Structure formats: C-alpha cells, structure tokens
C-alpha cells in the first residue's frame with residue numbers, strides 16, 4: 395500500500411545491507427511512522443510480543459525473517475530448532491505464526507548448513523510474496539458481496555460495512571484481509587463506508603484501521619465497540635467483515651476479543667457476518683474452536699492504562715481504571731461457525747463448515 399505516494403509492504407529486507415529486517419512500529423501509529431530495523435531473532439520476538447508488529451499473517455512473515463536472522467549467526471540444526479521453538483512461543487492464538495515457522499523449518503532442515511541462510515531469506519520472501527497475492531485475491535472474492543449490496547441501494551445510499559480490530563494491509567504483508575474487499579470496492583467507485591470498532595483495549599481499530607482507511611480516502615466512522623449492535627438494530631450496517639487469527643476445520647473463528655459479540659448482534663439482526671482469511675490462517679487439526687484454540691491472555695495493564703496524544707502533541711499513558719482494581723485481558727474470542735455467514739478466502743467464498751473448507755482446500759491436511 396502507498397504512504398504519501400511511496401509503496402510499502404509491512405515487512406521488508408533493508409536494501410542497503412541486504413539482511414536486516416524492517417517493520418513499522420505499530421505501537422507508534424497513528425501518531426508517528428517509525429520504521430524499526432530488526433537484526434536478530436530476539437528483536438523479532440520482542441517486536442511480536444510487544445505488538446510493535448501484529449496481525450496474524452504479518453507476525454508469521456516477520457517470524458520467518460527471524461529464522462533467517464538467527465541462522466546468519468549460527469546455521470546449525472540446533473539453532474534452527476531453537477529459534478523456531480522460541481518464536482513459536484511469542485503469541486499462542488494466531489496459527490499463521492506456527493504455519494510460517496513450520497514452513498521455514500521444512501524448507502531448511504535438510505539443507506547443508508552452508509546453504510541455509512540464503513535459503514531462509516528466499517523462503518521468507520516467498521512467504522511474503524504469497525501473502526501479498528493471497529490478500530489481493532481475498533479482495534477479489536469479497537468484492538462481489540459489496541457489489542451485490544450496492545446494487546440494492548438507492549442512488550446516494552452508501553454500503554455500510556462494520557469491521558472489528560485491524561485486518562488491513564498493516565496486519566498483513568500488503569492489502570489486508572477484511573479490508574482488502576473494501577479497498578477494492580472503494581477503488582472501483584462503490585460508495586462504501588466503514589464503521590470502525592475502536593477495539594479495546596489496544597484500539598487497533600481507532601489507531602490502525604482508521605489510519606489506514608483515512609490515508610486511502612475510504613469514508614469511515616470510528617465507534618465504541620459496544621455501539622455495533624445498536625447500529626445493526628437500526629439498519630445502519632449492511633454487512634460485517636472481520637479478519638481472523640485461526641479458523642478450525644469446522645469453521646469456528648478465533649479473532650480479536652469482541653468479535654463473538656458482533657456475530658451475536660449480527661445474527662439477531664439478520665446482518666451477514668463474513669470472515670476473511672488466507673490459507674495460512676486455517677488450522678485443519680482443530681475441530682472445536684471454543685474448546686481447543688488457546689486464547690492469549692495479555693498484560694492487564696493494557697486494560698488499566700490508555701496511551702494517546704496530548705493536545706500539544708506529547709504521547710502519554712494514563713490510568714483509566716480505579717486504583718487497586720484488578721483487570722483481566724483475554725485478547726481473542728471464538729465465534730462458532732453457526733454464527734458465520736461465510737468465509738472469504740483467496741480461493742473463493744464458502745460456508746463456515748468442514749464441507750465448505752475441504753471443497754476449497756482439498757490439499758490442506
């Protein structure tokens with residue numbers, strides 16, 4: 395995606411030295427565009443844990459480069475196994491992380507140590523290129539849904555989409571998942587508008603989705619997470635499109651905390667609830683998402699404290715919870731397949747079911 399006319403991906407290898415890895419520090423957005431240079435696997439692990447880099451497909455891609463960085467120092471099998479295990483423990487819910495690391499290990503394990511560094515950078519780059527094309531195609535397969543809604547609108551009426559968290563280009567290598575159809579619809583001239591859930595506690599919607607859409611000129615309105623049901627009751631939402639961190643073979647969907655509540659409100663109001671995902675988000679080894687998907691518990695300080703910009707431009711963090719009150723911070727929830735209208739993938743759309751997924755992905759074990 396372009397920033398001030400310059401095309402960017404969300405992760406790239408520094409052309410100057412040919413090996414260090416660049417990312418945007420997403421904890422500084424939307425206030426500043428800080429580019430970080432990652433030079434070893436520990437810096438990659440910190441960037442993922444602290445959510446300097448986040449988004450299910452993107453953390454997989456960045457972890458893949460973390461393997462390459464580790465092998466630059468020591469290309470032994472012991473190091474390969476160690477760094478795959480270490481990076482795989484940084485965040486438990488998004489399956490893309492383990493998918494990317496398993497792909498890296500599979501590509502490198504049987505190579506001579508001397509060949510591993512070049513092969514690691516090549517495989518990480520291939521993962522990135524695959525994600526870019528995959529997300530572009532997700533947009534293509536989601537666009538007809540928005541065209542169909544637009545066709546039923548009166549002249550001057552907008553297509554109103556609600557999304558939760560950030561599943562845009564900054565959460566992937568490029569294009570995004572949930573936002574990819576929205577970008578393509580906007581670019582095709584459809585009159586779209588996005589209700590952007592602020593997405594407490596880390597405000598990925600208010601800080602990242604709003605930033606992305608604003609830069610691309612997509613009309614949008616930031617709302618409190620709890621406003622979505624009300625808007626749906628009053629006919630202000632035509633469709634919900636969200637991203638996901640893991641989809642089970644039965645179509646259960648793990649995504650940012652609060653997604654399940656959106657799906658309940660959508661079902662109660664007859665609003666289509668679609669989930670956009672790349673193949674790297676599929677976990678065919680799991681059937682019951684509620685019972686089996688590990689839900690990341692993050693630091694309660696993300697609940698008790700809020701970071702923002704003061705009127706005079708200073709970035710500050712303040713406590714917004716009564717002193718002494720404990721907080722709990724589950725970072726994801728699981729929406730059962732029965733509440734999902736359908737899945738938008740790079741291979742097409744399907745129902746949220748094992749039959750639907752196996753028809754699209756007969757090759758996925």
Ligand SMILES: CSC[C@H]1O[C@H](OP(=O)(O)O)[C@H](O)[C@@H]1O
Nearest residue numbers: 448449450559561565637638650
């Ligand atoms: C295409 S991003 C998918 C998913 O990842 C985000 O989680 P986080 O911001 O914690 O990394 C969010 O749940 C998005 O929907």
